[in-house]
Amino acid sequence: MQISLISAMSENRAIGLKGRLPWPHLPNDWANFFKVTKGCRMIMGRKSYDTPDRLASEVGNFVITRQEDYALEEGFTRAGSLEEALEACKNDKEVFVIGGAEIYRQALPLADIIHLTVVHGTFEGDAFFPAFSESEFKLKSRQDFPTDEQHAYAYSFLVYEKTNNQ
Ligand SMILES: NC(=O)c1ccc[n+]([C@@H]2O[C@H](COP(=O)([O-])OP(=O)(O)OC[C@H]3O[C@@H](n4cnc5c(N)ncnc54)[C@H](OP(=O)(O)O)[C@@H]3O)[C@@H](O)[C@H]2O)c1
Numbered sequence: 172m173q174i175s176l177i178s179a180m181s182e183n184r185a186i187g188l189k190g191r192l193p194w195p196h197l198p199n200d201w202a203n204f205f206k207v208t209k210g211c212r213m214i215m216g217r218k219s220y221d222t223p224d225r226l227a228s229e230v231g232n233f234v235i236t237r238q239e240d241y242a243l244e245e246g247f248t249r250a251g252s253l254e255e256a257l258e259a260c261k262n263d264k265e266v267f268v269i270g271g272a273e274i275y276r277q278a279l280p281l282a283d284i285i286h287l288t289v290v291h292g293t294f295e296g297d298a299f300f301p302a303f304s305e306s307e308f309k310l311k312s313r314q315d316f317p318t319d320e321q322h323a324y325a326y327s328f329l330v331y332e333k334t335n336n337q
Pocket residue numbers: 177178179180185186187188189190191192215216217218219220222224235236237238250251252253269270271272273274275277298
């Protein structure tokens with residue numbers, strides 16, 4: 172099983188503010204998210220599940236929570252820890268960890284691939300993508316996009332691969 176993280180962060184690493192994305196909607200980022208994650212199950216923290224901007228997979232989703240009786244909508248399965256969710260996906264070809272900050276922090280040491288959209292601006296945040304070193308993850312590809320009528324900020328799609336996987 173390949174463990175992939177996917178996130179969008181600002182230049183100051185903000186990923187969320189009060190449960191929302193810090194920047195105005197960037198449709199091409201969401202399109203990229205669904206293209207990259209197509210056909211794979213997703214793992215998310217309970218707080219990300221609870222946000223209005225929640226993203227989810229058509230083929231199955233795990234929500235990590237310590238609350239044993241937490242009621243979830245159809246298509247979502249509770250897991251008591253990241254390890255429990257990963258164990259349930261162990262026969263999948265690839266699984267995506269989709270946030271938020273607490274879950275990214277726990278998943279980063281286990282990640283094989285990181286898909287990171289960098290939104291070129293500085294935004295206030297209360298959730299941040301964890302720092303990682305270029306010696307742990309090597310940049311494999313980068314696509315840059317300018318602002319346009321639908322995208323108020325320039326952004327880049329970066330893909331990192333864990334160095335010891337090469
Ligand atoms: N820009 C992006 O790509 C992106 C992606 C996703 C989310 N976000 C943003 O990130 C923010 C949310 O991130 P967050 O860090 O506050 O929360 P989070 O990581 O989504 O969820 C945290 C919750 O996960 C559960 N949890 C964490 N570790 C656990 C463990 N080891 N065992 C069992 N349960 C565990 C706990 O749920 P309980 O409290 O229920 O026990 C905890 O409160 C929001 O603003 C959201 O919009 C941004």
